[in-house]
Amino acid sequence: MSRYNSILDAIGNTPLIRLNRASEETGCEIYGKAEFLNPGQSVKDRAGLFIIRDAEEKGLLEPGGIIVEGTAGNTGIGLSLVANTLGYRTVIVIPDTQSEEKKDALRLMGAELIEVPAVPYKNPNNYVKLSGRLAESIAKTHPSGAIWANQFDNVANRDGHVVTTAEEIWHDTDGEVDGFICAVGTGGTLAGTALGLKRHSGHIKIGIADPMGAALYNFYAHGEMRAEGSSITEGIGQGRVTANLEGFEPDFAYQIPDGEALKIAFDLVTEEGLCLGGSSGINIAGAIRLAKDMGPGHTIVTILCDYGNRYQSKMFNPAFLKEKGLPVPEWIGGTPDFEVPFEKVD
Ligand SMILES: Cc1ncc(COP(=O)(O)O)c(C=O)c1O
């Protein structure tokens, strides 16, 4: 389709891009679904669209109504662009640890941004819980009402991936996909895509690529909800079975250290022209591990969640990386090996 009725028609139908080095290294065909090409520049535009459409269908949203959400940023960006298009407003609660680039994108969209200290989920002031209470209190006073998007436990998020992401992958691989893997924030992308693909073929293997600091690797691999270590990645890392993950069981579980993911993300820039965020690095590292476990000749798909420029001040900042003891890409901040021929002008 090349003529859209609104920006909403530009959400989804993203291409699969062959990840050449990952494919050659494993003898598999590894593809990344280019979710950074969505209009809000992340996979979370899909959740934004499906959550808002679902609320409309249930009669929960009035014109001018307010959508409140707790988010690491990308879901807020997706919700804001959908809300603006359909005549709603957004109030976004975000942990202050998230990148300034994502906060700026939210401000540019006109979202009302409430930055809160990052505290664990069990704390009542955790950004997710606070956003739920905020939605309730705004709903009582605002004339057009308010809803809580509740991406973690609202399965409209997962359902969107069942009917779009999974169908697109099945179609674009001509039904030849053997494996799918990605990380979990809410679990909407992983559980929804897995559900949709397994409906086409029960032979498709599903993997979870978990960052350090998250508890799902230990849960699925060892039956124990336990986190260890930490990660600089954003938008992923879960410590509970959200409603979107209910009934989901991966065939393979991997725990990916940041160093492994960052090396892949940095090489992708110079070798394949792809500048992606940290969660995409975790996903590709997971796809490589899945490919090695499944053996050569398989087609494996993962998610390229968002652009690296959303994290320029962090994962592409040598000072930040050094402080965290992480590898620094050679091509950042290097000195040129040639002279620049300025002419002297008086
Ligand atoms: C960069 C990034 N990667 C991955 C995810 C995880 O997606 P999901 O919430 O569907 O698990 C998110 C969530 O917004 C994200 O922002």
Ligand SMILES: CC(=O)OC[C@H](N)C(=O)O
């Ligand atoms: C940290 C996390 O799970 O974030 C959820 C979602 N990825 C977002 O950007 O809001």
